[in-house]
Amino acid sequence: MTSDTTSQSNDPASGIRDGEVAVALPDHFDAQLYFIGRIRTPWKTRSECPKNARQARESGTVCTIEVDPRWQQALPGVETCSHLIVLYWMDRARRDLVVQVPAQYGSGKPTFSLRSPVRPNPIALSVVELRKVEGSTLHVVGLDCLDGTPLVDIKPYFSSTDSIADARVGWHADRR
Amino acid sequence: MTSDTTSQSNDPASGIRDGEVAVALPDHFDAQLYFIGRIRTPWKTRSECPKNARQARESGTVCTIEVDPRWQQALPGVETCSHLIVLYWMDRARRDLVVQVPAQYGSGKPTFSLRSPVRPNPIALSVVELRKVEGSTLHVVGLDCLDGTPLVDIKPYFSSTDSIADARVGWHADRR
Numbered sequence: 001m002t003s004d005t006t007s008q009s010n011d012p013a014s015g016i017r018d019g020e021v022a023v024a025l026p027d028h029f030d031a032q033l034y035f036i037g038r039i040r041t042p043w044k045t046r047s048e049c050p051k052n053a054r055q056a057r058e059s060g061t062v063c064t065i066e067v068d069p070r071w072q073q074a075l076p077g078v079e080t081c082s083h084l085i086v087l088y089w090m091d092r093a094r095r096d097l098v099v100q101v102p103a104q105y106g107s108g109k110p111t112f113s114l115r116s117p118v119r120p121n122p123i124a125l126s127v128v129e130l131r132k133v134e135g136s137t138l139h140v141v142g143l144d145c146l147d148g149t150p151l152v153d154i155k156p157y158f159s160s161t162d163s164i165a166d167a168r169v170g171w172h173a174d175r176r
Numbered sequence: 177m178t179s180d181t182t183s184q185s186n187d188p189a190s191g192i193r194d195g196e197v198a199v200a201l202p203d204h205f206d207a208q209l210y211f212i213g214r215i216r217t218p219w220k221t222r223s224e225c226p227k228n229a230r231q232a233r234e235s236g237t238v239c240t241i242e243v244d245p246r247w248q249q250a251l252p253g254v255e256t257c258s259h260l261i262v263l264y265w266m267d268r269a270r271r272d273l274v275v276q277v278p279a280q281y282g283s284g285k286p287t288f289s290l291r292s293p294v295r296p297n298p299i300a301l302s303v304v305e306l307r308k309v310e311g312s313t314l315h316v317v318g319l320d321c322l323d324g325t326p327l328v329d330i331k332p333y334f335s336s337t338d339s340i341a342d343a344r345v346g347w348h349a350d351r352r
Contacts, residue, residue, distance in 0.1 A: 077289030080346025170256025
């Protein structure tokens with residue numbers, strides 16, 4: 001990493017927090033996405049959103065995923081799933097921070113060690129419980145995003161390969 | 177779904193299998209991705225790849241994820257994770273099939289009920305076991321993709337929210 005690609009937070013104009021590190025973004029994009037629907041939640045501002053997926057799930061709040069009618073024929077069979085993986089686009093997140101200071105930790109954390117929406121490709125992932133499918137609308141529990149968030153993908157959750165009960169995030173488990 | 181947006185497989189020029197259904201793609205993209213690295217695997221052709229994530233994991237084959245040096249400062253802390261979620265781009269997959277006929281099932285399956293790379297946004301997701309980090313290279317077990325596949329994201333796997341041991345994909349469990 002050469003210094004000319006790195007912007008430290010001592011530049012107040014950059015709008016980043018003390019301890020955060022931004023890099024120059026690549027000069028071109030490599031692939032493109034379609035938004036395939038919208039997520040509807042009760043939360044209109046970031047401060048209203050659950051702090052994380054655990055809080056979202058424990059709250060039991062039912063959110064809806066509205067899939068664009070174009071893709072409706074891709075949905076049958078989804079209703080037989082107890083859980084889904086939902087990918088969505090955090091369109092308000094900046095993409096150039098390699099170290100960030102999440103409010104709940106208060107110190108610099110490298111981006112790929114976090115689930116924060118701030119990352120080079122701001123694709124968020126939630127494992128949700130499917131409650132009901134009505135036409136092209138899914139009712140789910142476990143989302144923590146803003147109302148109107150763009151939908152990128154829906155995948156069946158297979159416990160055989162997606163469930164790792166004893167997985168460990170060391171820095172997080174040891175943080176106190 | 178109006179008929180003018182649907183192409184059935186009785187058009188041999190479309191290159192889709194009997195039973196597959198394609199829709200007209202949207203006339204614009206909505207968001208853009210950076211490729212942030214490459215995945216290195218022993219598999220140079222599709223026929224060499226493991227058939228699915230389970231087979232990949234059980235084979236124990238160690239693959240490597242080469243993160244672009246631009247993002248290296250985003251990696252510390254990742255080495256404390258036992259497992260990661262890896263997102264990657266299946267750049268050879270078509271995006272317009274809402275019903276597809278995977279070789280292993282032999283009949284039409286709606287796209288969002290599958291983990292197939294063929295989907296509107298061909299982002300694949302694997303939960304991998306992290307064996308070692310060397311600089312900006314991660315050694316992992318659990319990938320089943322072609323050598324050279326573009327990397328989109330790396331996330332820590334949190335068992336508290338990502339592990340659902342009793343999740344069920346009904347159509348898959350009941351298929352025999």
